[in-house]
Amino acid sequence: MTNLFEYAPAPESRSIVDVAPSYGLFVDGEFVDGSGTPFKTVNPATEEVLSEVASATDADVDRAVRAARRAFTRVWGPMRPADRGKYLFRIARLLQERAREFAVLESLDNGKPIRESRDVDVPLAAAHFFYHAGWADKLDWAGLGPGPRPLGVAGQVIPWNFPLLMLAWKVAPALATGNTVVLKPAETTPLTALLFAEVCRQADLPPGVVNIVTGAGDTGRAVVEHEDVDKVAFTGSTEVGRSIARAVAGTRKRLTLELGGKAANIVFDDAPIDQAVEGIVQGVFSNQGHVCCAGSRLLVQESVHDEVIASLQRRIGTLRLGHPLDKNTDIGAINSAEQLARIRELSEVGEAEGANRWQPACELPERGFWFPPTVFTDVSPAHRIARDEVFGPVLSVLTFRTPDEAVAKANNTTYGLSAGIWTEKGSRILAVADRLRAGVVWANTFNQFDPTSPFGGYKQSGYGREGGRHGLAAYLEGAQ
Amino acid sequence: MTHVLDPDAPAAANPPRREPPAPYRDVTRSDAAFRAFLHGLPGVDQVGAESRVAVLGTRSIKTTAKAWAIDTAISMVDLTTLEGADTPGRVRSLAAKARRPDPGDPTTPPVAAVCVYGDLAGVAKEALTGTGISVAAVATAFPSGRASRAVKLADVRDAVANGADEIDMVIDRGAFLAGRHLDVFDEIVAVKEACGDAHLKVILETGELVTLDNVRRASWLAMLAGGDFIKTSTGKVSPAATLPVCLVMLEAVRDFRAATGRQVGVKPAGGIRTTKDAIKHLVLVNEVAGPEWLSPDWFRFGASSLLNDLLLQRQKLRTGHYSGPDHVSVD
Numbered sequence: 001m002t003n004l005f006e007y008a009p010a011p012e013s014r015s016i017v018d019v020a021p022s023y024g025l026f027v028d029g030e031f032v033d034g035s036g037t038p039f040k041t042v043n044p045a046t047e048e049v050l051s052e053v054a055s056a057t058d059a060d061v062d063r064a065v066r067a068a069r070r071a072f073t074r075v076w077g078p079m080r081p082a083d084r085g086k087y088l089f090r091i092a093r094l095l096q097e098r099a100r101e102f103a104v105l106e107s108l109d110n111g112k113p114i115r116e117s118r119d120v121d122v123p124l125a126a127a128h129f130f131y132h133a134g135w136a137d138k139l140d141w142a143g144l145g146p147g148p149r150p151l152g153v154a155g156q157v158i159p160w161n162f163p164l165l166m167l168a169w170k171v172a173p174a175l176a177t178g179n180t181v182v183l184k185p186a187e188t189t190p191l192t193a194l195l196f197a198e199v200c201r202q203a204d205l206p207p208g209v210v211n212i213v214t215g216a217g218d219t220g221r222a223v224v225e226h227e228d229v230d231k232v233a234f235t236g237s238t239e240v241g242r243s244i245a246r247a248v249a250g251t252r253k254r255l256t257l258e259l260g261g262k263a264a265n266i267v268f269d270d271a272p273i274d275q276a277v278e279g280i281v282q283g284v285f286s287n288q289g290h291v292c293c294a295g296s297r298l299l300v301q302e303s304v305h306d307e308v309i310a311s312l313q314r315r316i317g318t319l320r321l322g323h324p325l326d327k328n329t330d331i332g333a334i335n336s337a338e339q340l341a342r343i344r345e346l347s348e349v350g351e352a353e354g355a356n357r358w359q360p361a362c363e364l365p366e367r368g369f370w371f372p373p374t375v376f377t378d379v380s381p382a383h384r385i386a387r388d389e390v391f392g393p394v395l396s397v398l399t400f401r402t403p404d405e406a407v408a409k410a411n412n413t414t415y416g417l418s419a420g421i422w423t424e425k426g427s428r429i430l431a432v433a434d435r436l437r438a439g440v441v442w443a444n445t446f447n448q449f450d451p452t453s454p455f456g457g458y459k460q461s462g463y464g465r466e467g468g469r470h471g472l473a474a475y476l477e478g479a480q
Numbered sequence: 481m482t483h484v485l486d487p488d489a490p491a492a493a494n495p496p497r498r499e500p501p502a503p504y505r506d507v508t509r510s511d512a513a514f515r516a517f518l519h520g521l522p523g524v525d526q527v528g529a530e531s532r533v534a535v536l537g538t539r540s541i542k543t544t545a546k547a548w549a550i551d552t553a554i555s556m557v558d559l560t561t562l563e564g565a566d567t568p569g570r571v572r573s574l575a576a577k578a579r580r581p582d583p584g585d586p587t588t589p590p591v592a593a594v595c596v597y598g599d600l601a602g603v604a605k606e607a608l609t610g611t612g613i614s615v616a617a618v619a620t621a622f623p624s625g626r627a628s629r630a631v632k633l634a635d636v637r638d639a640v641a642n643g644a645d646e647i648d649m650v651i652d653r654g655a656f657l658a659g660r661h662l663d664v665f666d667e668i669v670a671v672k673e674a675c676g677d678a679h680l681k682v683i684l685e686t687g688e689l690v691t692l693d694n695v696r697r698a699s700w701l702a703m704l705a706g707g708d709f710i711k712t713s714t715g716k717v718s719p720a721a722t723l724p725v726c727l728v729m730l731e732a733v734r735d736f737r738a739a740t741g742r743q744v745g746v747k748p749a750g751g752i753r754t755t756k757d758a759i760k761h762l763v764l765v766n767e768v769a770g771p772e773w774l775s776p777d778w779f780r781f782g783a784s785s786l787l788n789d790l791l792l793q794r795q796k797l798r799t800g801h802y803s804g805p806d807h808v809s810v811d
Contacts, residue, residue, distance in 0.1 A: 275528030
């Protein structure tokens with residue numbers, strides 16, 4: 001049936017944000033040129049070049065680290081904790097005031113739907129600053145030992161899937177605990193971090209407390225390997241995380257890693273089916289599946305398999321894929337050509353290995369990087385799509401018959417970042433959650449985040465926690 | 481199981497129970513079986529249902545889509561007056577408004593029905609004959625439903641005799657909450673029979689059922705018993721229509737049609753006052769039940785003040801500026 005109720009385009013205006021033709025590095029409170037060859041950042045929905053961004057060399061990174069060290073010893077370290085809190089509150093409020101600007105810029109640079117950047121990324125980023133602002137003068141009572149002291153300079157490297165939010169997860173706790181920061185945003189999504197630099201200036205944050213160095217892998221390596229960095233925090237792929245762990249091994253540096261995942265979303269036969277289907281969709285298709293804790297493995301009890309899959313397919317048919325700035329878009333663009341190639345490759349492997357691929361009838365825009373929401377059924381635990389992180393809108397469906405089998409299959413992964421349980425039976429939630437080896441277990445919901453709740457993984461999903469009281473420990477001397 | 485207020489009523493009603501449609505023919509074989517069936521429906525997680533409607537509430541409906549939605553919403557209104565102070569004159573003026581909601585703009589579509597108490601159905605019928613607009617009458621001791629079955633059925637027959645095309649009945653919430661599901665089922669069957677050719681809308685009064693699990697069970701009960709529409713509320717109990725309740729009812733009619741092949745309509749009533757609310761409901765219909773429900777045959781708004789807001793928004797869309805409340809008629 002043709003749709004009577006065709007939603008007219010409802011584009012969010014991009015005029016609210018000024019994208020400069022070129023950007024420098026943010027070092028010691030100033031925007032400065034980088035010494036490396038500048039790189040272009042594109043809008044993945046159109047392949048339009050948005051801006052040219054400076055690339056930081058080892059010497060640039062060294063300048064940034066020295067600025068951070070200076071700010072730490074002279075200003076930020078000695079500052080009264082309550083005053084540090086004031087700066088964080090000010091940044092949080094500025095993020096809220098300029099929320100629309102950040103949301104539009106995030107969607108332009110990353111390709112995620114404006115509904116998500118507006119309703120999830122930016123509000124959560126502000127919430128992280130508010131939350132940690134409150135901690136700044138209360139660290140003595142955090143239960144992390146007497147008189148906890150900051151570590152010094154934190155070198156932080158963040159991914160492209162939630163550029164501003166991951167920045168907030170890193171910068172807010174570091175500053176609240178009295179550390180200074182050298183942060184490297186991802187190569188494909190540097191723009192909101194640079195807008196954040198502007199917010200730091202607007203908030204009169206002392207120069208050098210936050211430094212932002214853009215660039216590719218080499219810049220990240222320079223940050224991680226710099227001798228005067230006391231703490232390294234990384235969110236990204238397990239592969240890069242492993243090389244960072246190697247580089248940091250044997251040094252005095254403290255390290256937290258938040259890496260990949262292959263989360264199991266377990267649906268029992270007594271689940272609230274409609275909400276479970278919603279949770280499955282939200283779990284693996286939000287942010288185009290570019291989520292490290294995405295529920296990319298659906299474990300569904302055999303007795304409700306057909307019912308759940310039928311509901312799921314009908315629901316996926318209503319997802320609206322299209323321009324990220326349209327307020328009614330549910331699924332935006334894949335972040336880069338490189339990522340798109342990886343998603344395609346793994347999907348083809350899935351088919352070749354014998355799994356059943358299903359995609360809704362869905363028109364993809366001609367330009368830009370796009371991949372339709374995809375469901376693989378008849379997946380065996382041995383298939384690559386059941387083991388490798390796809391980091392795209394691809395769901396692998398496996399079945400189970402008993403709770404024991406569900407737990408065994410859910411834990412049968414090299415990762416352990418998150419998991420979901422769907423059942424109306426409270427006792428089952430507790431019993432199963434106890435046996436899942438995953439950092440976060442959601443019950444009858446998925447992908448819910450809050451700054452008060454620690455987040456982090458088991459096994460190859462990394463170590464250390466971010467958020468909550470636990471997250472503070474990663475930035476305090478003697479507290480871990 | 482006996483009826484609380486009239487122990488003899490079940491015996492007086494037709495003894496062989498009407499069977500629900502396949503594949504559910506045997507679920508009403510006993511109270512226990514019926515209870516097991518209704519309680520075996522998948523549960524509803526309230527938090528999840530609320531977040532689903534919150535996300536759908538952010539849909540941005542603009543320009544051509546908004547114009548279509550406003551006209552569709554107007555054509556789905558059951559223009560309602562259910563006051564003790566209702567008079568034939570008031571019903572006639574409502575009927576005039578139903579035929580031509582905006583006298584200044586003849587392109588405005590008429591509403592779906594005028595909804596009144598049964599004794600005024602005749603007045604409404606006379607005023608609406610030949611217009612295609614239906615007369616809906618509330619019956620079965622509306623709004624409480626607290627009367628013997630004989631009285632309720634007489635109420636229905638009287639309204640139909642007065643010319644009602646549609647009957648809005650209330651279920652016995654007391655019996656439902658006490659677990660006497662078969663009593664509620666039998667009563668709906670009996671009312672449906674008394675309706676003859678008139679369409680039957682079954683009011684669940686979800687504000688008194690409280691939980692979304694109950695809303696889903698009552699929806700299935702009413703559909704199995706032969707209701708043509710399921711309706712949220714009488715408008716006399718708060719809360720009346722809410723989006724999560726409407727979501728669960730839309731899921732129920734969708735699933736029921738998939739299982740039985742029979743399509744049932746949905747009517748939220750009470751508390752929907754603004755164009756924005758109405759459009760949120762239409763988005764829900766579109767994305768939950770599907771576009772097959774986007775017509776007055778399958779979706780209605782039970783409302784009175786909603787119509788004026790729809791008209792004001794319609795004028796705004798066509799002229800580019802807001803007029804005031806004096807540019808639509810007071811009811």
